[in-house]
Each structure stands twice: as structure tokens, then as C-alpha cells.
Amino acid sequence: MLFSTGRSILARALFDISANWKQRGLIATYCQSATALRPKKSKSQRKEAQYFSDAKRVRAIGGKGGDGCVSFLQLWCNERAGPDGGDGGHGGHVVFQASNDVRNFNHVGSVLKADEGERGNAKDCHGKNAKHAVIKVPIGTIIRNAQGIIVGDLAQADLMFVAARGGAGGKGNRFFTTDKETSPKVCEYGPHGEDFSYILELRSMADVGLIGYPNAGKSTLLNALTRAKPKVAPYAFTTLRPHLGTVQYDDHIQLTIADLPGLVPDAHLNKGLGIQFLKHAERCTLLLFVLDASASEPWTHYDQLMHELRQFGGQLSTRPQLVVANKLDVDEGRENFEELQRRLEKPVLGISAKMGQNLEQLLRIIRREYDRQKTQERALS
Structure with a gap:
């Protein structure tokens, strides 16, 4: 009983205080205007590097696709079990991704090349697809092609632009098996990836x-x-x-x-x-x-x-x-x-x-x- 009475007295006191503040206009002023927080911690005295790159010309090369395989399966009970050459893996793409982790193009190389796909193997083993080369660029990056035309605008975080596609994996001889051609001895070579030149321009996303x-x-x-x-x-x-x-x-x-x-x-x-x-x-x-x-x-x-x-x-x-x-x-x-x-x-x-x-x-x-x-x-x- 005493606890409930004390709680009601406290609630009544808080109500009176809030009503008094509303009459003075203090609550409305606080809700309408935001106050800037001043930093309390002192700044570091460490000297930072002054290198800054806001424009860069790059060459993007997609990864080569893996070659197909020519192979014929031989078992102990069947020496002519048929073709079993696997397909090659796909080459990787070169991708630009807008990120808050970087501020300029100092980390971006002049030549950006993705990995190649693995070649196919026997026993219908396909080659492994290569990983894409994801290059992080600052938010607000403008991408121009060799003619100076804007082809990409990474104005938001995590937006991506595929600069160069990797080559597709070549087909193995198992792919070319038909009713008339049961033992093909041909396969495909993996094509090369795309090769383009771009100009990266940074436009800072400042308020x-x-x-x-x-x-x-x-x-x-x-x-x-x-x-x-x-x-x-x-x-x-x-x-x-x-x-x-x-x-x-x-x-x-x-x-x-x-x-x-x-x-x-x-x-x-x-x-x-x-x-x-x-x-x-x-x-x-x-x-x-x-x-x-x-x-x-x-x-x-x-x-x-x-x-x-x-x-x-x-x-x-x-x-x-x-x-x-x-x-x-x-x-x-x-x-x-x-x-x-x-x-x-x-x-x-x-x-x-x-x-x-x-x-x-x-x-x-x-x-x-x-x-x-x-x-x-x-x-x-």
C-alpha cells in the first residue's frame, strides 16, 4: 500500500513538472531543434599521408574461361565406356562496388584482372568457377568509358557495376556426344574475358x-x-x-x-x-x-x-x-x-x-x- 502511494505521488510530481515545462515552451524547443555534439576527445597529433587520388584511368580484364577436357572412360569390365570429359569453369568478372570503407582511388591498380576458370577433367569433373574481382570504390564514383560517356554512377552504398565479364567455360567432349557421334574427340577452349578501359571520377557525397x-x-x-x-x-x-x-x-x-x-x-x-x-x-x-x-x-x-x-x-x-x-x-x-x-x-x-x-x-x-x-x-x- 505504501509502495503504490509513493508511486502515485512520484507520477503526479512528474506530471506537474512536464506541465510546467510545456508552459515555458522548453519541451517544444528541444523537439524542434537538434544540438550539435561537440567532440570531447582531443584530436590525434599523428600526421596523415597527403596522397589523394580522385580520378584514375584503369583497364579491366575479365578472367579467361577454363578449357574443356577430352577424355574417355575405361573400366575393368568395359574399356570403351564412352567420353567423360568435363566442362571448364567460368572466368571471374571485374566488378566495382560502392563502399564506405574507402575514400579515394589510391588502392585501385591501373590494370584490374580477374582470375581464370579451371579446366575440366576426366570422369565428368567440371572445372571450378573463378571468383569475381570486386574492387571497392568510394560512394559517388562516376565511371566513364574510353569515349568519355558516363556508363555507371555508384551514388549509393553497395551498388555494383560489372566492368568486364569473364569468359564462359569451354565444353568437354561429353557435351558433344550424339546418337551418331558416340565418341567425339573435340572440346572447346575457354574464351578470353572482356577487356575495357574506364575512367573513374570521384564526386564526394558531402552534405x-x-x-x-x-x-x-x-x-x-x-x-x-x-x-x-x-x-x-x-x-x-x-x-x-x-x-x-x-x-x-x-x-x-x-x-x-x-x-x-x-x-x-x-x-x-x-x-x-x-x-x-x-x-x-x-x-x-x-x-x-x-x-x-x-x-x-x-x-x-x-x-x-x-x-x-x-x-x-x-x-x-x-x-x-x-x-x-x-x-x-x-x-x-x-x-x-x-x-x-x-x-x-x-x-x-x-x-x-x-x-x-x-x-x-x-x-x-x-x-x-x-x-x-x-x-x-x-x-x-
Whole structure:
């Protein structure tokens, strides 16, 4: 009796607390917005290799089929028991499989060849089929043939593309036995597998892509938001390859952020590092423009960046955008921030990636825009 009474008192107290929270709007606020989880564990100081391959030309060769066998069975009671040559095994295929286990093409060789099938044997023993050569590639890999035409798009995990089929196994002389030809002495050779050349291109499946000039603070921002370790230095073109980092929210949603090498005026004319790395941002749900507010005229940087995106082509320039003004910890940045807001005529968030200013607000805005875009995509589909 005392136990049931205490339990009812506790339930009544919890009900009163929840009703009080609902009046204050605390429960509704928690359910509507997700909070980014900041990493507590310190980053590793181990230097990682800087090798990165986002495009590769490969040659795929299917395995040769096994040869058939010519054999005649001889028993103690019947020396002419008939043909018993088995068929050869099939050659293996060369298959590309999208996987989360790899990030680039460093492990992919220039020549990819599958195993050959085993030849047939006597006593109707067929040869063993060869195993397929499954090559893991990053998610977002585009496969082009020798003419440059896209023949495969591995945009989801575990998707496969058969690059080269193996040869079929040759038939043994048992296969050619007929009523008129009871002892054939012929068999088939196993044909060679297919031989094709492909071009593999990586288009990173990031949710947010960082676009900006060199030394705008993109690597510093990625370093502050995620556990990625891009190189940070005060000289142009510090970032020579894309870097990926992940932000985790308290509702178990993870967003991937891609740091791309900086763009310069006339990058589409192959100045600087060019625009070859912009293919990693083609599938980003959101583009985050990082402007250096401490520059002399930072509002001109946005127009130039949009011009380079239009020159790249496709729908990259029409992707959803967010604009942030970095380096507000510098006096020049604070002075140019208001003028930058007035000239761009769109919301601009002022941050300091180095000092950590307004990064929590930035993560909330990124998550809100990401959820909005995903809702629109589901509505259209």
C-alpha cells in the first residue's frame, strides 16, 4: 500500500513538472531543434599521408574461361565406356562496388584482372568457377568509358557495376556426344574475358561544401567544427586536396562537410588550382560560402565565386547557399561586416573560426537548412 502511494505521488510530481515545462515552451524547443555534439576527445597529433587520388584511368580484364577436357572412360569390365570429359569453369568478372570503407582511388591498380576458370577433367569433373574481382570504390564514383560517356554512377552504398565479364567455360567432349557421334574427340577452349578501359571520377557525397578564396579560413572552420585535420597555414593554396569532416547531432543525424581548395579569379581558365575540384561539390545539399571579411572588398569575392560556379556548368550555381563572413576577430573584419551585409542583400552570418565565435549558431543554421532541403526533396519525389 505504501509502495503504490509513493508511486502515485512520484507520477503526479512528474506530471506537474512536464506541465510546467510545456508552459515555458522548453519541451517544444528541444523537439524542434537538434544540438550539435561537440567532440570531447582531443584530436590525434599523428600526421596523415597527403596522397589523394580522385580520378584514375584503369583497364579491366575479365578472367579467361577454363578449357574443356577430352577424355574417355575405361573400366575393368568395359574399356570403351564412352567420353567423360568435363566442362571448364567460368572466368571471374571485374566488378566495382560502392563502399564506405574507402575514400579515394589510391588502392585501385591501373590494370584490374580477374582470375581464370579451371579446366575440366576426366570422369565428368567440371572445372571450378573463378571468383569475381570486386574492387571497392568510394560512394559517388562516376565511371566513364574510353569515349568519355558516363556508363555507371555508384551514388549509393553497395551498388555494383560489372566492368568486364569473364569468359564462359569451354565444353568437354561429353557435351558433344550424339546418337551418331558416340565418341567425339573435340572440346572447346575457354574464351578470353572482356577487356575495357574506364575512367573513374570521384564526386564526394558531402552534405555541405565549403566554397571560398584561398586563406578565407575554410580549413580553420573545418578544423573547428569537426575532427578532420586539414593543414592550416598563412599562405595561398594550403589546401591541395579535398578534406572531409563529420558533424554529429544529438538526434543521431550526421552531416559531412567538404573543404575544397580555394578558387581565384579566372580559375575556369586554369589559373591557380583550377576548378577541377568543384566536382566534389556537385552533389552537396548545401553550399557554404566562406568570405574573408578582413579583405579590402570582401563583397566582390562572392560575385567572383558565383561567376566561377557558373563557368563550371551544371546546377552547381543554383544549389542552396549560406554565406558566412569569417575573421571577425580582426578589426578590418568587423568594419567590413556591415557593408558586406548591405551589398549582398542576403543574410550573412559573422563568425570567427579561429576564436570559435558564433560556431554553435552556424551549426544550428546548417541543420535547419539541411532539414528544409530534405523536406522539399521528399515533397517533390
